[in-house]
Amino acid sequence: MKASDVKDKTPDQLQDDLLKLKKEQFxxxxxxxxxxxxxxSRMKAVRRDIARIKxxxxxxxxxxxKG
Known part of the structure; x- marks a missing residue:
């Protein structure tokens, strides 16, 4: 998962992806x-994807x- 893919998602989609990744991590x-x-290596990738979403x-x- 790339950062640009994550930025294009809605907050609900991000929350769903985060939940799926946490289940996969478990x-x-x-x-x-x-x-x-x-x-x-999948453990490292999942951990980074979770960090990216957060x-x-x-x-x-x-x-x-800020604005």
Whole structure:
């Protein structure tokens, strides 16, 4: 997921994506703990996508305060 893709989404879409990513992160952690995780790089990608979405959400909240 690219930052430009995230910026084009509505707040509701971002919240839905964030929820899906957090569920995926939980499942990946569970798979890692049980030794069933095949693609360990997916954990890093999901974590970064979550951070990307949270950053965009925070920027949108803070933007009106500055202006």
């Amino acid at each position: 499942n990946l952690r569970f798979q890692g703990a049980s030794g069933q995780l095949e693609k360990t 950053t965009i959400q925070r920027q949108r909240v803070a933007a009106p305060v």
